[in-house]
Amino acid sequence: MNADLARQLIEKHGSPLFAYDLDAVKARAVTLKRELPEGSRLYYSFKANPLPAIARELREQGVRAEITSDGELRAAQNAGFTDGIVFGGPGKSEKMIARMLENGVRHFSCESFTDAARLSQMAVKAGVNITAMLRVNPQQAPDARLAMSGVESQFGFDEALLLAEGAAERLKLPNLTINGVHVYFGTQVASVEALARNTQCALDTASRVSTALGFECEVANVGGGFPWPYASDAAGSDLTGLRDALEVVWKASPLHGKTQLCFESGRYLCASSGTLLTTVLDVKKAGSKTFVVLDTGIHHLGGMSGLGRIPRAALTLINLTARRDGEIVADVVGPLCSPLDSLARGQKMPPVEVGDVLAVPNVGAYGLTASLLGFLSHETPWEVAYRGSQETEKWVFQCWHNSQRAV
Numbered sequence: 001m002n003a004d005l006a007r008q009l010i011e012k013h014g015s016p017l018f019a020y021d022l023d024a025v026k027a028r029a030v031t032l033k034r035e036l037p038e039g040s041r042l043y044y045s046f047k048a049n050p051l052p053a054i055a056r057e058l059r060e061q062g063v064r065a066e067i068t069s070d071g072e073l074r075a076a077q078n079a080g081f082t083d084g085i086v087f088g089g090p091g092k093s094e095k096m097i098a099r100m101l102e103n104g105v106r107h108f109s110c111e112s113f114t115d116a117a118r119l120s121q122m123a124v125k126a127g128v129n130i131t132a133m134l135r136v137n138p139q140q141a142p143d144a145r146l147a148m149s150g151v152e153s154q155f156g157f158d159e160a161l162l163l164a165e166g167a168a169e170r171l172k173l174p175n176l177t178i179n180g181v182h183v184y185f186g187t188q189v190a191s192v193e194a195l196a197r198n199t200q201c202a203l204d205t206a207s208r209v210s211t212a213l214g215f216e217c218e219v220a221n222v223g224g225g226f227p228w229p230y231a232s233d234a235a236g237s238d239l240t241g242l243r244d245a246l247e248v249v250w251k252a253s254p255l256h257g258k259t260q261l262c263f264e265s266g267r268y269l270c271a272s273s274g275t276l277l278t279t280v281l282d283v284k285k286a287g288s289k290t291f292v293v294l295d296t297g298i299h300h301l302g303g304m305s306g307l308g309r310i311p312r313a314a315l316t317l318i319n320l321t322a323r324r325d326g327e328i329v330a331d332v333v334g335p336l337c338s339p340l341d342s343l344a345r346g347q348k349m350p351p352v353e354v355g356d357v358l359a360v361p362n363v364g365a366y367g368l369t370a371s372l373l374g375f376l377s378h379e380t381p382w383e384v385a386y387r388g389s390q391e392t393e394k395w396v397f398q399c400w401h402n403s404q405r406a407v
Contacts, residue, residue, distance in 0.1 A: 001275040001359055003320040005389050010357055013382040013394065015279040016296035018368055020385045022057050022392065024273040029061040032226060032268060035242040037250045040261040043086060046072040048266025048365040049274070053385035053393045055079035058269060066264050070099045077103070088135065088182070090154050097122040108132040109182045109221070111156050113170050120173035133180035133219055136162065138205045155184070159205060168213045180219030181206035187267060189225035196245035198225065203253040219260045226268035229362045231302065233316040236272060267365040274364025276301055280356045281335065290330040292352055297334015297341040299372045300381060301363060315344040321356040336376045368397065
């Protein structure tokens with residue numbers, strides 16, 4: 001990120017803040033769409049970052065919306081999405097389904113027989129017809145760092161349940177048409193070869209399930225898992241050759257030519273756009289250790305790793321104030337009154353001083369909204385979108401989440 005722009009934003013909006021480069025969002029969308037088979041459809045997973053400025057940029061690139069909550073629905077509406085929104089998730093309440101139906105959502109990803117029955121019941125009550133893909137958990141283990149299918153999971157139908165006798169009858173429900181299969185193996189899939197293998201497995205699963213249940217598979221959502229670094233300056237993923245590999249898999253599938261092939265992505269599309277700007281509050285010694293205290297912490301970044309729920313990522317801190325020779329080893333911590341508030345331990349980094357502005361790159365996905373925003377009740381930082389050297393919009397989480405306009 002441009003250091004002059006970073007300093008301007010800090011002076012205007014305070015520290016810490018998240019800054020998002022909309023040109024980077026566009027570039028990732030163009031690249032990913034170029035590497036998918038011709039005619040395929042791409043969905044944006046709003047859970048990665050529901051900021052309307054990012055979502056609007058993706059909509060303008062022809063990407064559709066995949067949502068899992070009413071807050072994400074409002075964010076999608078703020079970004080101008082109207083038709084083709086898909087709503088999924090393993091725990092859909094009657095209230096949530098009703099909200100979707102009231103707002104024109106007619107396409108769903110269905111996770112269980114109970115889920116199907118509830119969708120049907122609410123569609124009948126609303127007097128509308130809806131379609132649903134069956135989210136399937138195949139028995140085959142995935143190629144993914146964080147697996148969501150292929151292991152025992154709360155996500156989707158176990159494939160064996162759908163292949164068992166009587167499954168088709170249980171899915172013949174009023175106002176509900178089963179029109180496809182949805183398989184999502186996991187995230188941060190490491191290579192083109194692994195992405196192609198996962199896609200082939202998803203297509204094989206869709207063919208087996210639709211044949212066994214006797215419905216026409218109009219839609220096959222084969223997931224994604226396209227990788228990108230998190231909170232570090234590691235090189236972004238090279239997807240060269242992905243299109244050729246996926247075309248081979250797709251053309252070999254019995255679904256080819258009669259099914260809409262769909263992919264979904266969150267991290268890849270928006271991670272590179274985001275930079276967290278933060279200020280050094282203190283540098284202090286405690287015995288043999290050095291602590292660098294920032295004005296940001298697990299309430300703004302990596303909250304789940306702070307709680308030990310996911311592995312702590314490698315962290316890059318770029319000093320935008322000064323370049324200093326030498327190296328220190330420090331624990332990088334935040335301002336929260338909790339020993340959990342640690343962004344990095346034993347971090348090798350150039351020396352820093354109180355007042356230095358630091359940048360954490362590649363945090364456009366699973367940044368602010370994936371953190372512990374309510375923990376210790378600190379003020380929520382601004383989120384700013386920009387192009388080139390010009391700020392375009394600014395938001396506070398509570399504003400867009402409650403359908404208010406950007407400030």
